[in-house]
Amino acid sequence: MRKNDYFERNDSVGKITLIYVILIIGCILSLYPVLNILSIALRPGNSIFSSSLKIIPDGATFENFKQAFIKYDLLEWLIHSLIVSGCAALFSVIVSITAAYAFSRFEFRGRKMGMSLLLVTQMFPATMMLLPLYIMLIKLGLTNRYIGLIIVYVSTSIPFNIWMLKGYFDTIPKSLEESAYVDGASIMTAFYKIILPLAKPSVALTALFSFMAGWSEYIVARVIINDSGKLTLPVGLVNMQGQFSTDWGIYSAAALITAIPVMILFVALSKYLVGGLTVGSVKG
Structure with a gap:
């Protein structure tokens, strides 16, 4: 300066x-x-x-940190949450990217209505839809299974992700793809080789939001997963609180340990987050 x-x-x-x-x-x-x-x-x-x-x-x-793994199944809870949150973030990003690109680049019947409906779904929290979702998962035999929890997380995060990614795709000039089409590239080739690399900041931010939503979510996981051997991290941490007393030293140590994966993810994606935080703010 x-x-x-x-x-x-x-x-x-x-x-x-x-x-x-x-x-x-x-x-x-x-x-x-x-x-x-x-x-x-x-x-x-x-x-x-x-x-x-x-x-x-x-x-x-550091005895409390050791006891968090010895007295409780903290390592298993971490692994379970990593599986659920990682898979939910991966599938959510894949579906959201393709849908957002279609809404951004193509004109088709119901396009504006579709975007409006996606926005309307954000008015209703996941807990409000928990009962019908739970009934649906029971009929599909997906309760007490991670795939059922992943489906819920993916379905609830996709609308917001689509809106965010679409705003970023709108800032990328269409002339880049048109030049690729002139050179003989297909729509998929232009998307994967030109647009997607330019959209890395928004993709990174979307992946981070999707991961954190599943990593810290408690209510849905509490209802869908009842097997004590399949608990995710938020549910496991609440179970550490006793009815009459709680070992706050171990509980605090476990809470700090759970923040480590998110911190690592922040550091790994930090170079993309600054650009991703301005998603859709300027339309070019």
Whole structure:
């Protein structure tokens, strides 16, 4: 940044200082709960209810993290959630990409109505449709099976994903595909070799949203999966809470462990997320 950039934007020093102060306060408010959970997870069993404000408590230990895997089926819950969330994100992205491209590039009867209907479905949360979905899964024999849970997650995430991807496809000039058609490329070739590489930011953001929706979802998973050997992570974490008492040190450690896969996914997709967050904001 050049020295006179601030003056070119007519931003006073006081205004810039105020912005930074607000941002710092916001970061502190956001990080404090996480740091508090970390502090509880690191405390030894005899000082869980300590009133100390230290982030790293006296006698800090990783015993709670070990016990989370020893006393509970945390590793199995992680694997189950990775399977469900990963498959749901994969199928949702595949279906959403092709549908969004069709809505963006082709004129056909019912196109506008179809987009409107997709938007209307977002007015109803998944929990509202849980009863008919559950009855349907019972008749199909898909309860207590991951495929049934994946179907629900995919079907509920597709409408939003289509709208988001369509907004991004609309920003890509059609002349790129037309040039490919002139060179003899088919529609599928132009899509996979030209459009899809340009749409990586939106695809990455869609995959992240779809994964996180399945990773943190509790109510639907609680209803569809009843087998104690097939529980997903959110359901398993709730089961760690006892009726009369809860080992908060182990519970906090497990909560931190569950955040690791999402953090890894954020880091892996970080170079695409900045572009993906502006999906549909500018139409070119």
